[in-house]
Amino acid sequence: MTVTAALSTEKLTETLKILYDPTRLLLMKLLTEKEYCVCELVDMFEVSQPAISQHLRKYKKASLVYEERRGQWRYYRFNKTCEQRALVEQILSQLDENDEQLVKLRSKAEAITC
Amino acid sequence: MTVTAALSTEKLTETLKILYDPTRLLLMKLLTEKEYCVCELVDMFEVSQPAISQHLRKYKKASLVYEERRGQWRYYRFNKTCEQRALVEQILSQLDENDEQLVKLRSKAEAITC
DNA sequence: GCCTTATATAATAAAATGCTTATATACTAG
């Protein structure tokens, strides 16, 4: 059930440019699994809130995520209808589930109450 | 025949960091198809010889390519035994074969005598 | 309305990137 390859050099490199950053790669991994609000992500990654917001803005600019406002929170999740979907999923599927950083992140994710 | 995913965050992002540059992405596409010597690549891409050499060095540092000296030339080709092979091939397979930059490059490749 | 919380944006400084020019190295031909 492979999708036809049809990304331009520009679109492809734009996407890789987003995912080459470790924080953004792992963050995207999480966002493909479930939605998160910004404050949850800030608690999980060791960077400031503006840094997270800026990463999220990059995803959004590339149509990789949906943003949904609910009350005073904004929830983000992977946009499964984006044209880069296959690419993103293939890249993320290459990530070792036992990778130290990923494992650590997942355990933090469980502990968070926001 | 999918290969087991087992790349660390570090290895994965290192590879994406190499491929996010349009020149390096297209160059890698060519190198997965056949071997090239540096002067051929210089003629195909619109950058200086040192720029090409520097791109090639990045591949080599990440074990993505083999380098073979023959006479005064150095031939480069994709290293099919590298651990990032599946990742690289999946990424490259997402590239539209009709992409303008790729098509232009291929036509130049045919014309080159080095 | 006012205060608090959640989030985005702006400004800025530090680091990384990728190109160019200049130079070094290595092989070939004579």
Place this chain on the structure above:
DNA sequence: CTAGTATATAAGCATTTTATTATATAAGGC
């Protein structure tokens, strides 16, 4: 040995990136 070609490396510079701090915006509770 010398000159020419192929390639790598070094140095320098302009641009981009990313994080931080400071500030703005927007919603919720009182």
